[in-house]
Amino acid sequence: MYESHWGLSLKPFENTPDPNFLYHSPQHEEGLSRLLYIVSEGKGAGLLTGVFGCGKTLLGQTLFKELDRDIYKTAFIANPFLNYSELLMHIAYCLGARDLPKNKQDVLVNVVLERLGEILENNMRDGKKTVVVIDEAHVITDLRVWEELRLLLNFQIENQFLLTLLILGQPELKAMIDSNKQFSQRLAVKYHLGPLTEQETKDYISHRLNIAGASETLFAQGTAKLIYKKTGGIPRRINHLCDLALFAGFGKNSKVIDQDLINEVSADVEC
Template identity: 40%
Template sequence: LELIGEIIYQLSGSFLSPKEVSKPELLHTLSQIVEENYYKQGLYSTIIIDEAQTVEGTELLEELRLLLNLQTDTNLFSLLLLGQLSFLEKIEKLPSLKQRLSIRFHLHPLDEANTRNYIEHRLKVAGQDKKIFTDSAYEEIYSFSKGIPRQINNICDLALLSGFIKQVKVIDKDIVFQAEKDLEGTFSFKEEGNND
C-alpha cells in the first residue's frame, strides 16, 4: 500500500501512512483526489510508473490492479507502466491486472536516421541550434547504442561532458569512442599533458 500512499502524496501533497490508514481508506482518498482533480479543477491525472520491471512479487501488482479498479465510466486518470519486456511476463501471471490494461506498446530501437533525429531534437529542446556532433560521431553513437534511447542519452551525455572538459565546440567520433570506453568501465580521462 506504500505505492498508493505515494501516489496520493504526489497528487495532493497529503501524506497518509499505510500503517495508520486501512487499504479501503487509502483507495477512497485516492478516488476522491482524482475525482476532485477531474471534476472541480478540470485536471486529468496521469500516474506514471517507470522501471515497472523492477516490481517484485505480486503484492505491488495487486496494488496496481486496485488502482485501476477506481476507474469509472469516465476515465478520471491514466496509468502508464513503463518498463522492459520482462514486465510483460509478470503481467501474464496476473490476468486480473492484464485485462485492465487497455493498451500495450513496445518501443523498438531507433534506426540510424531516427537516432540522429532524436539527438538533434534533444539538443534543440536544450536550446542548441548549432551542429554539435560530426556525421561520424552520429554513426558511432548509433553503432554503440543500437538505437536504444537510454544508451543514446548516456553516450551523448558523456561525450558532451568530455567535449566540455576538452573545450571543443564539435564532438567527433574519437570523443564518442572514448565516451563509449568510459561507459564500459575503462575510464581513461587524462588531463592534457599528463602522462600518468
C-alpha cells in the same frame, strides 16, 4: 563546463528526461500519442514498455507537461519500490490526501482506498480527470501491489473509470502483467519502445545539438554512424558517449568531434 568552447547555450546531452529536448522519432511520437489518447479518452490503464534508457520516463514527463492543470489532477510515482500499503499512501498523498492513517497495514489499506475513492469522486464532480503514472513498474514484484493497483481501476461510476493508470517499465514488465489476466484485460493500450535506427540516431544527435544552440557541423561526417554502432541506438548511451566526446574534445582544444575522438572515448567507458 565545455559549453563556451563549443559555442553552446546548454549542455546538449544531459542524461535527464527533459521534455524540451524531446526528439519526435516515429515511435516516440506514436508512444506519446497513445498515452495522450488513453488519458484524454478516460481509458482505465495503459502500458508503456521499452529497453533501458530508450525514453519511457521522458515520454511520461512530456505527457505530464502537456496536461492542462485546470482539467487534470496528476500523480507521478517515480520510484514504486514500496510495499502495497506504502504505494497506495504515496498515490493518495500525491493526489492531495493529507489526513492519512499511520498504523496497522490491513486497516490502513482499506482506509486509504476509501480516501482515494473520495478524492477520485470529488475530482470527477469538479470536472477534473485523474491520472496516475507509475514509472519503473518492473520493480513491483509483490502480487499484492498489483492487486491494489487493479482495485484502483474498480473505481468507476456509470462505467466511467475515475482514474487513468499508466504503467511504465522495462520489457520484463510485459510478461509480469500478461501473467496477471485480471490486470492485463484492463489495459486499453500497450506500446513498446525500441532503440533508434541509424538514421534516427543521426537526427537525434542533430536535434539535441540544435536545441543547445550548436552548429550541426560540430560532429564530423560519419560520427553519427559510428555512435550508432557503439550505442545500439539507445538514447541514454548516445547521450553518455556524446557528452564524453564533447568533454574530451574540449580538453584537447578540438574544433570538431570526429571519429577518432569517438573511438577514443568509447574505449575508456562502457557506453
